[in-house]
Amino acid sequence: MTQTLALTSPSLATLPILGPTATDTKTIILIIDDASESLTMLSALLRPHYRVLATTTGASGCRIAGRAPKPDLILLDVMMPDMTGYEVLKHLRDNPKTGDIPVIFLTALANTGDEELGLQLGAADYIIKPIIPAVVLARVHTQLEAKLARDWMKDQNATLEAEVARRMTENDFTQRVSIQALARLAEIRNEETGNHLLRTQGYIQRLATGLIRHPRFAATLTDHYINLLYRSAPLHDIGKVGIPDHILRKPGKLNAAEWAIMQTHAKLGSDAIEQAEQDINIHLAFLTLAKEIAHWHHEKWDGSGYPDGLAQEDIPVSARLMAIADVFDALISARTYKPAMPYAQARDIIAAGRGKHFDPDMTDAFLAGFDDFVAIAERYRNLDSKPKRHPVIPDPTIQTRT
Incomplete structure (x- = not known):
């Protein structure tokens, strides 16, 4: 059963701007909730600050999440008829394309066991209904900031790994060239x-x-x-x-x-x-x-x-x-x-x-x-296989100066 969200004060006009991501219209938030009233309310709350996508079923939510550009954050209702929020979250986590998208559960359930289960499955946070707009915006902002930091670290790690790989390759070639050069010195x-x-x-x-x-x-x-x-x-x-x-x-x-x-x-x-x-x-x-x-x-x-x-x-x-x-x-x-x-x-x-x-x-x-x-x-035969001096045929026991 999906609970209807009730907007409470303060009004949207009084909500603070919550930092750089709060005004970044390229940031995408996906809302998955089977109650159309809830979607309307949350969309009205978030759309001034973010690009909002919305759907009423878990299955369609999973499909939308897997498309490009994928959402930066998902607000997910727990109690839905086709797939529960827990089932949707598991599906998202099992998919490599969506496994790293942070998810905030929306629920009227106050049972700590339900919250613990959601967090164990990989939820980033819980928002209890009826919602307080300032709390929603603050928690959304917090999760987007955390994702931004994770993405930055991931990019830094990828850059570092690429640089390490490049240097290892360069060192490998340097080592091989040095070996060949030293060996050629003797063979010259x-x-x-x-x-x-x-x-x-x-x-x-x-x-x-x-x-x-x-x-x-x-x-x-x-x-x-x-x-x-x-x-x-x-x-x-x-x-x-x-x-x-x-x-x-x-x-x-x-x-x-x-x-x-x-x-x-x-x-x-x-x-x-x-x-x-x-x-x-x-x-x-x-x-x-x-x-x-x-x-x-x-x-x-x-x-x-x-x-x-x-x-x-x-x-x-x-x-x-x-x-x-x-x-x-x-x-x-x-x-x-x-x-x-x-x-x-x-x-x-x-x-x-x-x-x-x-x-x-x-x-x-x-x-x-x-x-x-x-x-x-x-x-790898020699281009000039002829000896440079008149050869002396050696003894069959072969005195090879290898």
């Missing part, structure tokens, strides 16, 4: 390596992805880990900046002393990353993988690698993955000391290193996805 001194960085990134990502369901690696090779792996991979040979040109660019095979110096690039690289990390006093997860890869990607499964002679599971997963990616690319690329090798021959050498140079399961994953590795190599 190996003029013939070209797109080695892009290829090894592609190889290591493909190899890791192919192992994500393998019981030995599933716990480690998460999407996050693979992303960090992809980012850090270009730094695997950063230590080459510390190798003299007469060794790094030597067209022939290195002698024992030169090879010993060449091998130091692994530790030089990890030490450089470690020192940079200490300088900025920040621990970054991708740098942990970068250090692992730089330091240990020349270790071998059988323990015969360098610089520390680690074997099997003692070699970090990241370094074992890079070992295959790096050697494969070294084999198929022309260098100052050797020509490029056919893909099939490189595949056979990797296969022959299973359980000796390379992790057996990783080797199997490489062989299973070999066509993908070839596709990556072709996608």
Whole structure:
């Protein structure tokens, strides 16, 4: 049963202007009440200050509330025949388009339990009938001011979130460019390596992805880990900046002393990353993988690698993955000391290193996805694949200066 509203003093002419929103005719108030007298009275009270929409049924009120421009505030009668005010409020709250519209209940019910129920359902306030015009205007104004503040905060939060996202994206690109620039600095001194960085990134990502369901690696090779792996991979040979040109660019095979110096690039690289990390006093997860890869990607499964002679599971997963990616690319690329090798021959050498140079399961994953590795190599192949000096064909054991 809907109660008829009775206007009491003071008159409309004596009502104060209640701040900026009270004269903002763009502010929309929707009144939902099944009694036409109530709609007329409330409309007369509010229309001098706001744009007023009115309807006599809860169903139509829900439809109106969902249209654009949507109301800034809803005055909702509790007792209506088609839908009670409680049912209307629940419907409004369940709809994403109307869920944030503040609602003031209009009711003649003085039961505190009814008021408590309405507030629990999400009502902003209660106005008890018969209404006092000044009270209605004051409470309407209060709720509109609160909504204005919430909207402002929401806009500020959205702006802040957008700015944070923009800066994170910018920092992400800065990080990636910095990594590439540092890695290129090392590769520039190996003029013939070209797109080695892009290829090894592609190889290591493909190899890791192919192992994500393998019981030995599933716990480690998460999407996050693979992303960090992809980012850090270009730094695997950063230590080459510390190798003299007469060794790094030597067209022939290195002698024992030169090879010993060449091998130091692994530790030089990890030490450089470690020192940079200490300088900025920040621990970054991708740098942990970068250090692992730089330091240990020349270790071998059988323990015969360098610089520390680690074997099997003692070699970090990241370094074992890079070992295959790096050697494969070294084999198929022309260098100052050797020509490029056919893909099939490189595949056979990797296969022959299973359980000796390379992790057996990783080797199997490489062989299973070999066509993908070839596709990556072709996608980022050097524009000039010819060595810049006459090559010296190396020993089949391959002294790759990767």
